[in-house]
Structures are given as structure tokens and as C-alpha cells.
Amino acid sequence: MRLKLIQVGLGNHGQGVGEHFVLASRDFAYAGLVDINRSAVTEYARKNKLPESLCYTDHEQAFREADADAVFISAFSPVHYEIAKSALEHKLHVLIEKPFVLSLEEAEELNSLAAxxxxxxxxxxxxxYFATVIALKQTLQSANLGRLSFVQSEFFYGHEGKPYQKTMDNYVLLEMSVxxxxxxxxxxxxxxxxxTGKTWNTPGSGYAGDPHVHAVYQTESGVNVFYLGSLLAKGAATPWEGAWxxxxxxxxxxLDDLGDGYGVYIADGRTKSRIGFQAQELGGIHGVLAEFAASIREQREPKISGADNMRTLAALLATAESSKQGKAIRLIPEG
Structure with a gap:
């Protein structure tokens, strides 16, 4: 039997996620649809032949009235915290779009409430859950190339941000580099x-928060990762996963295009070979929804739990703090 899901946030992004992933899910059926824009939520229901009785403009009302197991928050990031807190208070499991929330204090409160x-x-x-990323990880584990020296990652895209993105702090970090x-x-x-990070803006960009970032992430294993990203790049765009x-x-x-299309390659200075891989049956958000459902049924912590994702959020916020202070920010004590 499928679990019952309320989706909150049915703007363009939420509708796309709902139509391509939630409606196709073998694990979830809609118990409610929520958006503050009445016409958006009713049009989504009509287009997908869902009863209008599922439609709400107030998430609190939906959480009280709908017979549901879980909530999927696909609303914009500044409202993640308040909606997630309400869902947890109504004893509903929560799947939430990235970024989790906008501060570590909010994340800690939600994780404690959930626990x-x-x-x-x-x-x-x-x-x-992308096939390219899974293939890349498998290749890293099996390549047998000796010790890892360093990693370089780049992402460039000319993004026309949404109104809320143009006013938010830490724009590139929380909306893309996450x-x-x-x-x-x-x-x-x-x-x-x-x-050790630096974020910056471009005069006349129209963004309050910085759209560019350069950072060095030193992992606990001692490997340095050199990262450069921009959501205001005017040249050729990289794929969403970036070039690595x-x-x-x-x-x-x-992970790049070395002449035979974007994908995973092994190169040793003399030869290069592209690693073949198959599309994932449950790739992308399909895989996320399947894991979320399994974690509920098996009464266990999900992969990419809120507790796990706090460590990603902490690194992002530390990047912004490093840029402000002009020095490295330590997240894990030495020794």
C-alpha cells in the first residue's frame, strides 16, 4: 500500500517535481496539495485529474485535516523551516528540498523535534542518485590509481534567479553549490x-547575495577539493553536476567531456577511456522518494537525513563566514 503524501509548494518547480516524480512514484499517493496561490494548486489538480478536495492554500489546515503519513516541501527555501516545523508538530515525516534550511540553529531544532x-x-x-554521480563514485572506488592527491570541481551557469533568490543571502552557496x-x-x-572561501558579487547583478564562489574544502581524510562556481557565468555552461x-x-x-560526450573517464597521461554505465531505474528524485518511503516503512533513519545534511549546510555557511572574515574556518577540531 502506498504511503499518503502532502506536497507543499506547487509553483513551477513544485509542479514539475510533482508531475515527473510524485505522480510516477510507486510508494506515494497524494493526500493533499498545498500552495498559497489558489489558482496554481487547483490548476495542478485539474491538469493531473486529481480531486479538488485535495487542494489547500494553508499548510496548517492541510496538516490538520488530511489523512497523511508524510510531507514533501517543494516550496522556496526561506519558508522551509516554518513548514517543516509545523509538519513535525503534526506528527508527519518530512522530505524537504535543498537547502534544508537557512541556518544551523533551524536545522538543529528540526532534527531534535523529529527525534x-x-x-x-x-x-x-x-x-x-544521478547515474553519472553513482558511476563516478564506483569508478573512484575501483580505479586502483594509488593515493588521491587533490580534487578540482567547476560549475558555471547563467541563471535568471527567481525574485526570492535575488534578495537572499548566500545565493550561490545555498541554491546551487549545496x-x-x-x-x-x-x-x-x-x-x-x-x-577557506571567497564569495563575491558583480556590480549591477541584481542580486543581494553573492552569485560567485571559490573555495578550498579540506576533507577529514586530508584531501583538498578546489571548487569554483558561478550562477552568473556568461560563457558555456557546465552540466548541473559540474566538471570534476x-x-x-x-x-x-x-566527470567531464573529454571528447566522447559528458561522462566518467579514466586517464593516465597517455590514454583515456570512458566508463560505461546504465541509467538508474530509480534515478534522481525517483531514488530519493523510494529511499524516503523505505526509511518510513523500516522505521530507520533515511540516507541524507537532516542530521547528515547539517554537515553539508555547515560547510556552506562556513564558506560564507570564511569570505567575511578572510580566514579559514575549522569545522572539525584537529587531532
Whole structure:
């Protein structure tokens, strides 16, 4: 039997996620649809042949009245905290879009509330379920190229931000780099111990928060990851996962286009080969929803739990703090 889900946030992004992933899910059926824009939520229901009785404009009312097991928050990031807190207070499991929330204090409060109520909080870091990222991790584990020396990652995209994004702090970090910093932790199986970062703006950009970032993330395992990202890049865009090189003693592993299309490559200075892989049956948000459902049914903590994702959030906020202070920020004590 499918679990019953309330989706909160049915703007353009939420509708896309709902139509392509929630409606296709084998694990969830809608118990409620919520958006403050009445026409948006009713149009979504009409287009997808869902009863209008599922529609709400007030998430509190939906949480009180709908017979549900869980909530999927696809609303914009500044309201994540208040909606997630309300859902947990109504004894509902929570799946929440990245970024989890906007401060570590908010994250800690939600995680504590979930633990007290024996509820799950999971963050939709869906890049961990991309076929390219899974293939890259498998290749890193099997490449047999010796010791890993360093990692370089780049992401460039010319993004026309939404109104809320143009006013928020830490724009590029919380809205985009959150994916790549989480990839660092996932791919290297290591948390970030220290950050030296610089974020900056471009005059006349229209953004209050910085759209550019350069940082060095030192992992707990001792590997330095050099990251450069921009959401205001005017040249050729990289794929969403970015361009990566993992430099080992005996060669390198790339996620990039080295001549045969974007994908995973192994190169040793003389030859290069592209690693073949198959599309994931439950890739991207399909995989996230499946894991969220499994964690509820099995009464266990989900992968990419709120507690786990706090370490990604901490690294992002430390990047901003490093830029303000002009010095490295230590996240994990030495020794």
C-alpha cells in the first residue's frame, strides 16, 4: 500500500517535481496539495485529474485535516523551516528540498523535534542518485590509481534567479553549490574539516547575495577539493553536476567531456577511456522518494537525513563566514 503524501509548494518547480516524480512514484499517493496561490494548486489538480478536495492554500489546515503519513516541501527555501516545523508538530515525516534550511540553529531544532517525535527528516539532495554521480563514485572506488592527491570541481551557469533568490543571502552557496558540496562528502565518504572561501558579487547583478564562489574544502581524510562556481557565468555552461577531476598518483578520474560526450573517464597521461554505465531505474528524485518511503516503512533513519545534511549546510555557511572574515574556518577540531 502506498504511503499518503502532502506536497507543499506547487509553483513551477513544485509542479514539475510533482508531475515527473510524485505522480510516477510507486510508494506515494497524494493526500493533499498545498500552495498559497489558489489558482496554481487547483490548476495542478485539474491538469493531473486529481480531486479538488485535495487542494489547500494553508499548510496548517492541510496538516490538520488530511489523512497523511508524510510531507514533501517543494516550496522556496526561506519558508522551509516554518513548514517543516509545523509538519513535525503534526506528527508527519518530512522530505524537504535543498537547502534544508537557512541556518544551523533551524536545522538543529528540526532534527531534535523529529527525534523526539520518532519522525524522519530527509533532504532532497537528488544528485546522489544521478547515474553519472553513482558511476563516478564506483569508478573512484575501483580505479586502483594509488593515493588521491587533490580534487578540482567547476560549475558555471547563467541563471535568471527567481525574485526570492535575488534578495537572499548566500545565493550561490545555498541554491546551487549545496549540490556540489554534498557531492564532495558523498563521493569521498568524508566530511569537510576546514573551509577557506571567497564569495563575491558583480556590480549591477541584481542580486543581494553573492552569485560567485571559490573555495578550498579540506576533507577529514586530508584531501583538498578546489571548487569554483558561478550562477552568473556568461560563457558555456557546465552540466548541473559540474566538471570534476580527481587526481591520483597514477592517473586521474574525470566527470567531464573529454571528447566522447559528458561522462566518467579514466586517464593516465597517455590514454583515456570512458566508463560505461546504465541509467538508474530509480534515478534522481525517483531514488530519493523510494529511499524516503523505505526509511518510513523500516522505521530507520533515511540516507541524507537532516542530521547528515547539517554537515553539508555547515560547510556552506562556513564558506560564507570564511569570505567575511578572510580566514579559514575549522569545522572539525584537529587531532
Amino acid at each position: 523526539r517525535n520518532r519522525l524522519n527528516v530527509m533532504v532532497n539532495q537528488n544528485y546522489r 549540490h556540489h558540496v554534498d557531492m564532495i562528502r558523498f563521493l569521498l565518504d568524508s566530511d569537510i574539516a576546514q573551509v 577531476i580527481f587526481q591520483f598518483e597514477g592517473g586521474a578520474v574525470h
